Amino acid sequence: MSLEHGTNHWGTNPNDPIQTAVAAIETAIGDLLAMDPIYWRTSQKKHLLTQLEKLRAQQDALMLRVLAVSGDIAEETGDKDASAWIRAELLLDKGTARAQIKLATAVSKQDLVAAGLAAGEISQDKARVITKTLDNIAANPTATSEDLILAEKLLVDYATRLTAKELQIVGRRILREIDPARFEDAEAKALLAEEERARQKTALRVWDNHDGTIGFNGILPISIGMRFKTQVEAWAQPRKQRLVDKGVSLPPWERLMGQGFTRLIETIDPDALPRHGGDATVVNVVIFLEELRKELGTATLGFDETNGHTITAAEARTMACNATIIPWVLGSDGQVLDAGRSSRFFQPIQRKALRLQQKCCQAEGCDMPPEWCDAHHLTAWALGGRTDLKDGVLLCPHHHRLAHAPGYVHERLPDGTIRFTRRP
Template sequence: MFDIPPCNRTDVRVQWGSPLPRGCSEVRRLVPVDPDPRCVRGGVMSSTQGSARQVREAVDAAMVVDRAGWSGAARSAEVVELLAAQERLSALVMAVVGEWDRDAAWALDGSVSPVAWLAHRTPVTRQDAASLVRSARHVARHEATAKALDAGDVTAAHVQVAARATKHRDDLYTEHETVLLDAARSLDPSAFRSAMAHWRRCADAVDDHDKAVKEITGSYLDIVATFEGVGHLDGRLDPVSTATLTRVVDRMEPPDGFDGITAPRTRAQRRADALVRLASGERPPQINLDITVDIDTLAGRPSLDLTSGCCEIAGSGPLSPAVAAMLACDAAIGRVLMRGDSEVLDVGRQTRMLNRAQRRALGIRDGGCVEPGCTAPAEWCDAHHITHWTAHGPTDLSNLELRCRRHHILQHQRDLHAALRARRQE
């Protein structure tokens, strides 16, 4: 626990006596500029309660705003404002819950834990309550993380990822807090989750070998049929088997096209259909798995530099370095060694046309569609020339990127419109 100086700050962005706002953007203005947990200890809990009450009233007022004539741009702006307000509220909630938990205020009415109190007295599930308490305690224990969250440098989602990944490794997180926060500032929560998974695997390197053996030998699959004949599957697969099965079933049953009549199947439904097709004897598609691992990690010298060290199945997720070492001699597994600067080393000779080696390297580098917000995996993507081939652009990795079919077409439309605008200006 770190020392917290007295705080007498009570100001917020608007005066409490101002009229209720009429738009969602006003909700954000009612959130304290800096939801500092020190204010609670400074004797201004009433101001925090007043802030919460005002925000709730503002939300109620925003709910009845007539948005019938709003343009798409106006609606988009309101969505951004609302999510920004939600993020600030999440930071405030973590700060207040951390202080509330520290003082054990949840025990005053006989509750056995803060999670039980929250699940009983607030509209959150027990699972969400546990996540909130875990994150709040993480913020309360780490001053730099608390400051980064207060400043908006990292989000509540980043904190949740860090709190979950640092279980039983809190002291090590304190030691590496600066580099981990730097990673969080430059990565979205999903990418930060992968970075924290790599950090955790490095932290667990001491007993990694025993875990690797369990990962590879601990697979099982149970199939139980009900009285009605409905089957329920339960199982566990090692990381490589998981990636292999996932790639096969997803490639056998790609997303349905929309015909306006039949509702498209969910991903889970498509996978179930593909599994039945496999069991019926249908030949599975040919797939390759690429395990990317930097040389130091493969040699047993894992780095805690989240920007350089990597050990993962491309497109699937992190892999234990010990498992990678066990698999490194298997000819059925594709191997691409990476230097610390992420330069691809052994993908074969460069050719004028896009070859298989370049395609593999491109999939490992980009991981999927490069369009912001798109999650299409590499196998669903086209290789796009950034400078078009017709404009003398080379077929080289530096001039290639992965785009799903939709965003590939969209990018060509963007380039066409840009060229037309340039011609008009000439």
């Protein structure tokens, strides 16, 4: 029976069962949106959230079912699939649309997955995990068609009790669960192949945002990635705990992790780094003498402005305390006046001595433990300060930056602590 029979002059058919059902859904959602959930009972909120999640899965099931037979839409648009129409009409990226169509095709071949979606028992994310796992099993020469059927049944059952990420972990060993004797070696080989693929995927992109920040993203093998995550968290967690202990509201965890990563980079032992460009791995900072003398001077991070980046003189002085840098001080006509001094870092034995003398950050009122502090030159090393115990003081990263910030002055009190005062 044609659904277009009885189309009115608006191009719709009042008797179209599809349109009638969609209109009922829209009306029901409209009724719910007209209510204010702030007045709802807790039990009502919990029940609605549960039902909405189930309805979301059923909506996805319906969309995937339609996409699986959307070849006529592709014919109409002249494209190889319906993604061009989806991009134009629904304003979804073509890649996203094609991923949906691919999933729709995969789900249409798996009756149990399709039934789980239609019943609202498994989500689209879980369906994607299951179909991808089943594709991998189908490509496994050791697996049989019976294994594939049993794997689908087990995965759909697991999907009702696990999150998508947990389901993905289970999927990697589902064949071993089916037949341990037959698939144990196959699983080990698959794991080795996965690790090799991870090494091949390893990548890092770094770019200049031209707003004072550097952006980066990358992919690491799981063994390295977890070490990276753990090390960054090791630097971020003490800051979080200190703020909690002081009753200070916490910044976003992402910011704390960013600060932790910063500290990880700042504290890398330069002696452990490889040689780079024929020399030790260092950063060069070029600054003119008149800029060095200014409170708001600037310097170049790198050898020249064309290939380097402009930073403040205060930041350069901060780096000179605890980063691997060589400062080059130039005269007005560009001649080199100072090419740095070799003893620019506090040696490990000196840091141990400072830790014995100074039990925490020496800023007045700060109790950051010494292991999280920098060794700071009271007379800035970049301005001629000496790297010795008399001129050394432990400061937490926050107060270390204040020590070099032009907006603050600091003085050493009789008890040895450092008092910071905002410059008038």
